[in-house]
Amino acid sequence: MNPDCQKTIPKIINDASVIMFYLDLKGNISMCNKKAEEMLNRSREELSGKNMLDILYPDASALIKLQMFKAVLDDSVTYKRSSIFEGTIRDSAKIEHVISWNITPMLDESSVLEGILLLGNDVTLLKEREASVKKIDDTLRNILSSIKEYALYAANLEGNITYYGMGFESMFGWQKSEIVFKHVGLLHTFDDVTHKLPFILEQVRSLGQYELEIYLVKKNGESFPVKLSVSQFLDADAKPVGYIFIAKDITEEKKLEYQIFQSEKMSAVGKLAAGMAHEINNPLFVISGTLEMLFENKKLGKELRKKLTTIDNQAERIRKLVDRFLAFARKTSPNQENLDINKIIKNVLPLLSYHKMPSHKIRIVKEFAKKLSLVKGDAHQLQEVFINLFINACQAMPEGGKLSIKTSGSSGEFAQINITDTGSGITAENLKNLFLPFFSTKNEGTGLGLSICYNIIKNHHGTIEVESQIGKGTTFIIRIPFIKDTPR
Amino acid sequence: MSSKILVVDDEAPVRDMFKELLKKQGYQVFTVATGEEALEAVAKEDFDAVLLDVKLTGISGLETLKIIKERKPELIVIMITGFGYDDELVTKSNEYGCSGYIGKNADISQIIHCFKCFIKEAKEKNNK
Numbered sequence: 001m002n003p004d005c006q007k008t009i010p011k012i013i014n015d016a017s018v019i020m021f022y023l024d025l026k027g028n029i030s031m032c033n034k035k036a037e038e039m040l041n042r043s044r045e046e047l048s049g050k051n052m053l054d055i056l057y058p059d060a061s062a063l064i065k066l067q068m069f070k071a072v073l074d075d076s077v078t079y080k081r082s083s084i085f086e087g088t089i090r091d092s093a094k095i096e097h098v099i100s101w102n103i104t105p106m107l108d109e110s111s112v113l114e115g116i117l118l119l120g121n122d123v124t125l126l127k128e129r130e131a132s133v134k135k136i137d138d139t140l141r142n143i144l145s146s147i148k149e150y151a152l153y154a155a156n157l158e159g160n161i162t163y164y165g166m167g168f169e170s171m172f173g174w175q176k177s178e179i180v181f182k183h184v185g186l187l188h189t190f191d192d193v194t195h196k197l198p199f200i201l202e203q204v205r206s207l208g209q210y211e212l213e214i215y216l217v218k219k220n221g222e223s224f225p226v227k228l229s230v231s232q233f234l235d236a237d238a239k240p241v242g243y244i245f246i247a248k249d250i251t252e253e254k255k256l257e258y259q260i261f262q263s264e265k266m267s268a269v270g271k272l273a274a275g276m277a278h279e280i281n282n283p284l285f286v287i288s289g290t291l292e293m294l295f296e297n298k299k300l301g302k303e304l305r306k307k308l309t310t311i312d313n314q315a316e317r318i319r320k321l322v323d324r325f326l327a328f329a330r331k332t333s334p335n336q337e338n339l340d341i342n343k344i345i346k347n348v349l350p351l352l353s354y355h356k357m358p359s360h361k362i363r364i365v366k367e368f369a370k371k372l373s374l375v376k377g378d379a380h381q382l383q384e385v386f387i388n389l390f391i392n393a394c395q396a397m398p399e400g401g402k403l404s405i406k407t408s409g410s411s412g413e414f415a416q417i418n419i420t421d422t423g424s425g426i427t428a429e430n431l432k433n434l435f436l437p438f439f440s441t442k443n444e445g446t447g448l449g450l451s452i453c454y455n456i457i458k459n460h461h462g463t464i465e466v467e468s469q470i471g472k473g474t475t476f477i478i479r480i481p482f483i484k485d486t487p488r
Numbered sequence: 489m490s491s492k493i494l495v496v497d498d499e500a501p502v503r504d505m506f507k508e509l510l511k512k513q514g515y516q517v518f519t520v521a522t523g524e525e526a527l528e529a530v531a532k533e534d535f536d537a538v539l540l541d542v543k544l545t546g547i548s549g550l551e552t553l554k555i556i557k558e559r560k561p562e563l564i565v566i567m568i569t570g571f572g573y574d575d576e577l578v579t580k581s582n583e584y585g586c587s588g589y590i591g592k593n594a595d596i597s598q599i600i601h602c603f604k605c606f607i608k609e610a611k612e613k614n615n616k
Contacts, residue, residue, distance in 0.1 A: 285592040285593075289596050316595075322593055323593055
């Protein structure tokens with residue numbers, strides 16, 4: 001070591017940009033450096049003998065000062081180590097400075113405390129910067145947490161969830177403690193985890209961002225459609241550290257889209273049906289008329305009459321089919337009577353036994369809303385809907401089962417009728433086509449029943465939906481708007 | 489003297505069938521294929537009733553009905569259609585003054601029955 005260093009140390013200390021005080025055991029200043037003088041704008045002669053606590057805590061009471069001094073000192077002395085604390089001092093211009101103090105007990109050769117070294121760094125600017133960063137951070141956090149329609153979450157490069165906003169819990173049903181640091185694959189369907197999700201992340205890594213419509217999974221296992229936007233999560237140096245996901249629940253949009261699609265499809269098919277019916281009716285009229293005249297011929301032989309009767313029967317069959325066509329395509333607006341849905345269903349139920357079905361093995365459970373507001377509509381048409389759905393439900397349960405009929409009006413806007421069977425259920429593929437004319441999974445029937453139901457309910461400004469689970473059963477949900485301004 | 493009926497339909501077999509069916513009922517039947525021909529026939533001849541198809545080539549059945557009723561308000565016109573019951577068609581037809589509306593999808597005896605009823609009704613109305 002340079003032998004001159006003993007001489008240089010006092011100079012170094014004096015010129016250092018660190019504030020330095022040396023205190024006696026009462027806390028009185030016995031020495032300080034240039035920086036300390038500058039900071040307080042007082043000469044070391046003026047400062048000498050002043051109690052440091054008066055400088056550190058000019059507004060505190062004597063007792064508190066003593067306690068604070070003791071607390072800081074005790075810790076350092078007891079453990080013979082330096083400790084750090086932060087304090088505010090006012091300079092000569094009364095401007096406050098935040099100082100980070102390092103307090104070190106000075107011991108003599110026999111380890112007896114002889115003084116206290118206080119080194120201080122002015123961290124005012126640093127503190128201000130920290131505060132403003134925290135403020136931005138808090139604001140950002142508040143903004144992100146307030147977004148409820150969207151679920152915003154982030155994952156690290158391994159795909160583990162590291163952060164999420166408020167909307168996340170309500171969208172997925174997961175609580176923070178359950179999901180943080182779990183893999184993001186937990187939110188995807190089983191099939192997607194192996195193929196689609198890796199593909200999405202791959203796209204994000206190469207393109208920076210990727211957007212798609214996808215089904216995500218809630219905690220309860222229910223899947224739902226979302227618009228998912230995934231971007232790269234970059235740190236301050238623009239280095240990718242993870243992924244940011246923004247998911248928007250589009251269940252309602254999808255439903256609406258499907259309804260519009262369905263209704264356009266039905267109207268196109270309706271036009272086709274009407275046109276076809278018309279084209280068939282003309283020749284059929286001629287055939288029937290010709291037969292009518294032939295039958296009037298008294299000289300007609302027995303054999304010939306029998307054959308003509310067969311033609312007549314088959315023509316009749318075509319006529320009935322065309323009638324169903326026309327019923328489907330009919331643009332008849334429903335009669336506008338005030339109707340009690342409960343009454344209509346009660347009137348229909350006795351008809352069930354007239355149809356060929358294993359109704360003896362089927363238990364009918366009725367649950368009618370006590371006071372159901374009236375709806376406007378056509379009793380005959382609605383009866384047709386209910387009888388159709390009841391028969392379908394019964395036919396879905398050839399081995400017997402339970403047919404539940406429930407009416408409710410809790411929403412205040414619609415009379416809702418749930419018709420549930422415990423039958424074999426409908427496959428997702430068949431569900432899509434269920435309301436299409438001529439779609440039938442039964443050996444008998446025209447496949448027009450449900451399409452007619454659909455049109456009738458639509459003409460009543462209502463909706464008809466179906467939910468089905470294979471092996472468990474099917475529920476048809478009909479909603480028809482209440483007449484406004486009737487007491488509920 | 490038997491009542492004179494004009495049948496208007498663009499399909500010959502349908503025209504012929506109506507002709508034959510109505511002849512059997514004792515009517516004197518004339519047929520034309522278009523609205524234009526119908527208007528001409530109505531101008532020249534006095535008919536007791538016109539059986540008019542809704543769907544025609546050229547001017548439509550509804551348009552033909554409207555013009556006939558404007559020119560001869562007393563003339564009984566009955567609409568026939570291969571389409572089923574259609575609110576819009578029925579409303580329009582009534583508005584233009586038709587005396588009845590028959591679907592070709594009904595069976596023959598029904599069609600004849602309706603036809604007779606409509607004519608009877610309209611005649612009673614005209615006599616009032």
